[in-house]
């Protein structure tokens with residue numbers, strides 16, 4: 001049985017090396033916690049806050065603060081606290097009034113020899129008992145807000161429809177899905193997508209989900225392209241692609257996340273493993 005997480009699809013599609021560094025070797029740069037950008041920290045803190053505080057603003061804020069204290073203590077400034085509050089003020093809490101809300105729950109569905117796993121940000125029941133699944137994005141500027149909106153409206157971003165397929169196949173019911181993009185800079189900035197039903201496109205999206213799941217890890221051919229510019233692993237590959245000792249670079253400047261030790265392998269043809277989705 002092969003197990004694949006939905007969050008692996010994009011990295012695999014961009015570059016097998018990136019997928020290997022991130023999902024097989026589980027590498028984290030030794031400097032990464034001090035280098036993380038403010039939007040990254042806020043995004044992670046808000047996800048953690050929503051996970052811990054469900055749909056309660058004060059509980060979510062408290063949990064988000066605790067996340068930053070634990071993971072980026074030196075970054076918890078008044079400015080960051082203000083941004084956290086802006087994001088939480090911008091959350092469309094009325095839309096989040098789901099019955100039995102579930103956050104970051106690991107779902108697993110088996111398709112033949114393929115197990116697909118996913119952790120949607122939030123799902124729950126609407127008053128008419130339909131399931132709604134929500135994906136959050138936080139963004140610093142209006143420009144990014146609109147580019148994110150374009151991205152989620154295009155067929156390029158299939159992560160949320162994939163979660164809707166998993167939920168639909170898990171609960172054997174039709175599922176609505178909805179993106180929400182929340183601004184971090186100004187109060188009142190949020191884009192709330194109209195919920196869409198997965199039913200009419202269920203077969204097509206399920207087929208894509210299975211195709212993508214089966215393709216992950218199937219070739220070791222590296223690809224080098226524009227993704228390298230934005231890739232967190234480019235320092236490793238600057239050494240690898242110029243014939244240097246890139247394992248030494250890894251040993252020196254990177255570590256394997258302690259909670260992912262069991263997933264570590266040492267080449268590009270690893271066995272799949274891991275219990276967590278992210």
Ligand code: SF4
Pocket residue numbers: 014015016017018019021222223224225227228229231232233234237
């Ligand atoms: S730097 Fe480029 S080749 Fe290397 S892992 Fe990243 S995307 Fe792949």
